[in-house]
Amino acid sequence: MWFEDIPLHVKTVLGSYTFTEENILAFARIYDPQPFHIDKEAAAHSPYGGIIASGWHTAAVWMKLTIAHRRAAVEAGAAATQDNYVSPGVRDLRWHRPVRPGTTLIYTNETSAKLDWPSRPTFGLLEGTNEARDAEGALYYSFVNRVLIARRPK
């Protein structure tokens, strides 16, 4: 699929993930050992009133679900490749609500902008708006990913 073939405003469900006390602590003990991520007692007396997930855990789960979704699409014949795209980075990561143990978040990606990328004219830049919401639709996390995709050869 070439850059020109990608439709805008198409939303894809990437998958869902349940944050548990176990996986929250496992991530935070290594990468974000703040008391309200790793210490139940201290977290209970923090402004959050209990353990919450590290924001970087919430972010990393997006990658996990994206890889699993892409792999399933390849296996189903719905995508030609699971090759990684070239990305000039991501932007605007926002953590809207604390993620508590027992919360299941549904991650989605919506194609949101197609831009020129002058330094590599044979590619276009696709932006996707990514969100993580609970079953009631409350927004917990969002960011914009950006990938360079080859244009159709002329």
Added chain:
Amino acid sequence: MWFEDIPLHVKTVLGSYTFTEENILAFARIYDPQPFHIDKEAAAHSPYGGIIASGWHTAAVWMKLTIAHRRAAVEAGAAATQDNYVSPGVRDLRWHRPVRPGTTLIYTNETSAKLDWPSRPTFGLLEGTNEARDAEGALYYSFVNRVLIARRPK
């Protein structure tokens, strides 16, 4: 320290971290199981020519080093609190070079902008430019963090 007291263009070394095959695989097996992150044989035949770290691993390490740095500052009496600041999110994460096993990255934060935050006029927004470079100064990762800091009461 109030928002008004924070000087711009001050660079702080947050700490350093050595990416190893062990910690690269441990992160990627859970959160980013692409072949070039978790499978030595497949990685050798990928465009990267070997295992590289997940970009989200490189990102999470910033949090790890920031927490350790803040804790050390509190213990040394150089900071009054290790309380978490309120953040409206981060922006412009960029992965400039692949991170291979054996690479040690030095993470730094430089205060780079002080902005008004109209929805919370008793706070100001401090932006920091964060970089991860090797000992020779080559840039691997960068992003901008943003924290709301209380202004001095009038």
